[in-house]
Amino acid sequence: MKFKQLFFIAFRWLVARRKMTAVSVISWIAVLGMVVSSSAIVILLSAFNGIEKMIEELYSSFDQEVVVRSSTGRKMDSKKAEIYQIFGKKLSGVKNTSLFIQERVILRNKKKWSNAEMWAVEPSFISMAEIHSNQHLINGVIDSPKATFIGVGLANRLMMQSMNEARQPLMLYYPKHDKKIRFNQTPFYQRSLMVSGAFDFNREVNDNVLLMPLSSVASYNNNQVSGVLFSTSRSQRNTIKERLLERFPGEIQVLTNLEKNALIFKTSRSEKLIVLIILLFVFVLSLFNLSASITMTFIEKKSGTSTLFSLGLSKVNLRNVYFLLGSIIVLIGVLCGVLFGVLLVELHQRFGLIHLPGSAVFFPSGFSWIQTLEVFVLLILLGISVAFVTATALIKPYGKETGDLMLA
16 A cells, blocks of 8 residues: 555544544644653753853953963963964954963952952954943943953952942052062062952952053063963864964964853753753653553554555555654654744744843743754654654564565
C-alpha cells in the first residue's frame, strides 16, 4: 500500500472521530504537552542567550577584548610593552590600545578608608571603555583627558559627595615596591587626587576600581607597567591573540575577556545546559501520553484490523499506519509549540513583556533561528522515535506479514 493511502488512514483516525472519547482526549493531551514543553524550550533558550549577551556586555565594556601581560612576572618593562602596543596597532581588528598599571592601593576620604584596585591607564582608555557615555558615567563630568574616576560602589563606601558640581578630593596610598622600609617610615607613597566622576559597569568594577592617568603613578613603578589593553572587534579577538603569541612566543601572556571571566561564562552556560536537560525530560514525559494515545487507538481499531488486512494491508503497513499517526501528533505538537514560543519571544523583543526584578529594564532575550531549528529537529526525532517503538511493539504479536510493502 502506498504512503499516501497510509497517511490518509492515520490522519482520518486522528481527526475524524465522531465523539469525544478517551482516545481523542489522550491524543490532544499529548499534543498540548508537546506544545507547552517545546515552546518553553524556545523561550528559555532565548532568555539564556540574552543573559549571556548581557553578561558579555557587562564584562567587556571595562575589561577589553584582549590583554597582554608578562609571562614571567607581575609587570613588564614599559619599553617592551610599547613594542607590543605598536605591533598590535598594526593588526586588523584592533581599534585602540592603552598601557596600564594595575595595583592594590588604599584610599582615604576624610575619616573613611578603603582598599581599592587602581587602574592607571592612558587617555585613550576613556573612549575604549566608553566612560563618557551616560550608561557608564552616572556622576560628574570628563573635564580633562587625564581625569580620575571611581567606581560608584567604592565612592559610596568612602561617602564621597556628588561630583556634578565640583571634583572631590581623595588621598591615595600607593605601596612602595623594591624599597627597603626603615623604622618610622611609611610603606606608601602618598598622593592627593581630585576625582572627576563615578562610573557604573558591573558590581566587581563598581566596588573596587579607581581609574586614573598612567602618568600620575609612572614614577612609582621604575618604568614598568602591568601590560597592554587592546580594544578589538569581538569576532577577531582570538585571531589577534594568536598573532601576538606567534610574534612574541614565550614573552607574553595573552588573555581575551572571555578567558579572564571564564568562570562567569561557564556558569551561565552550565545553567543553560541544565535547564535544557530538565525541559527535554519534561518533553519526554509528554511522550508517554503519545505512546498511550497510539496504544488506545490500536485497542479501539483492533476490531477493524481484519477488514484492513482484507483490503491488502500488510503487517508492516499496519505498523506504519500507527507510526504515521504518532508522527502526525508529534509534528502538530512540536510545530505549534515552537511557533508559539517564537511568537512570544518576538513580542517580548518588540514590546517588552517581562521586567528584570526590581528594575525598569526588560528581561534580556536573544533569539536564534539556527538554535530554534536545532531544537525543532531534536524534538521531532525524539517524538517519532517513541512513535516508531510504540507502533512496532503493538504490531509485533501479529503473525507473519501478509505483504512485503514497506513505508518509503
